[in-house]
Amino acid sequence: MDRSxxxxxxxxxxxxxxxxxxAAAWWCSSSTPPAASTAPCATCDGAGDQPRxxxxxLDRRRARARATLRALADRxxxxxxxGQLPDGQPSRDAxxxxxxxxxxxxxxxxxxxxxxxxxxxxxxxxxxxAEQAVRGAASLSSxxxxxxxxxxxxxxxxxxxxxRIDGREVRIDDRTVKLATRELTVVRVKxxxxxxxxxxITNPTVAYGLMLIGIWGLxxxxxxxxxxxxxxxxxICLLIALFAFQILSVNYAGLALVVLGTGMIISEFFFPTYGxxxxxxxxxxxxxxxxxxxxxxxxxxxxxxxxxAIATVGGLMIAGIVYLATRSMRRPVATGTxxxxxxxxxxxxxxxxxxxxxxxxxLWNARSDTALRSGDLARIVRVEGLxxxxxxxxxxx
Numbered sequence: 001m002d003r004s005x006x007x008x009x010x011x012x013x014x015x016x017x018x019x020x021x022x023a024a025a026w027w028c029s030s031s032t033p034p035a036a037s038t039a040p041c042a043t044c045d046g047a048g049d050q051p052r053x054x055x056x057x058l059d060r061r062r063a064r065a066r067a068t069l070r071a072l073a074d075r076x077x078x079x080x081x082x083g084q085l086p087d088g089q090p091s092r093d094a095x096x097x098x099x100x101x102x103x104x105x106x107x108x109x110x111x112x113x114x115x116x117x118x119x120x121x122x123x124x125x126x127x128x129x130a131e132q133a134v135r136g137a138a139s140l141s142s143x144x145x146x147x148x149x150x151x152x153x154x155x156x157x158x159x160x161x162x163x164r165i166d167g168r169e170v171r172i173d174d175r176t177v178k179l180a181t182r183e184l185t186v187v188r189v190k191x192x193x194x195x196x197x198x199x200x201i202t203n204p205t206v207a208y209g210l211m212l213i214g215i216w217g218l219x220x221x222x223x224x225x226x227x228x229x230x231x232x233x234x235x236i237c238l239l240i241a242l243f244a245f246q247i248l249s250v251n252y253a254g255l256a257l258v259v260l261g262t263g264m265i266i267s268e269f270f271f272p273t274y275g276x277x278x279x280x281x282x283x284x285x286x287x288x289x290x291x292x293x294x295x296x297x298x299x300x301x302x303x304x305x306x307x308x309a310i311a312t313v314g315g316l317m318i319a320g321i322v323y324l325a326t327r328s329m330r331r332p333v334a335t336g337t338x339x340x341x342x343x344x345x346x347x348x349x350x351x352x353x354x355x356x357x358x359x360x361x362x363l364w365n366a367r368s369d370t371a372l373r374s375g376d377l378a379r380i381v382r383v384e385g386l387x388x389x390x391x392x393x394x395x396x397x
Contacts (some may be wrong), residue, residue, distance in 0.1 A: 214238025
């Protein structure tokens, strides 16, 4: 192969990160966290081949099946020593929820079988094992995969891989190309700031926090129009969270429960219901937070300690509101005519039935079932308009 022709570029990559490269050769790094990585495997296309569609790796449920599909589809497939080729079984969310063994589930499996067998036959690989990888979730060690003609080589690392595939011939369309990879320059592509930012905001915990800030900000702006800052900050955070939710596996019923619960908790501050809104909102918030993300995918859920901490703080705030509201109900009325009940007035002139008393420096009409003399002290028992009903408490000397 003429080295002045199309270049073959190799790059290290992790299955959990977007690959910003048009590489014809790639290698999965075994240093990827277990929750994000597929089995250590590598595939290599011939020089000059068109780049395949990029995979962000954010849907980790399908990651293991994709590794097997890639290995069977590429013109040269390799596995790391002591590595493993995972199964190619389609994920559960490939079909709508239905009873086990339903027609839809069988259609999905049969379609996956036909597709993976076609790939294996196209590349001259073991089509029977490919079918078993889908139907029976079979997996192979790197040595067994080589023996059963599922992969082409076993390599220790990337330089070893390039050395081993050097000189191999691959078929591209209607022509045969000989690979010249031994002295190629390895270009290591590092994620730029946009990729790193995407990795941060698509973290379920970060997206969850942004959503809460957005909801609280908009609700506070609604209750206090003109504050501006809560509305601006809330709008920005909520839009970023919604962008992250487009990539993450989000349960929209859980999202609705979180929004509803947060709104009910905030409403408790402005419309005290002695805990009814607050407790109901707290329950809705906790349930929504627990089911917000698909917990079947490792690492794709909000930490239980964080949910518990937020729920605890919310519960303490609601308990405080209920306590203050209850205490205020038990306190005597301090305004209006009701605040006069139990107070003491002075009788101005002797009277039986009707008369006048002095209270707060003012003269009031008074009524009493007991005869009162001038100077007696009388306790106010009720107020009817401008008339005070009194009863004697102390006689004048």
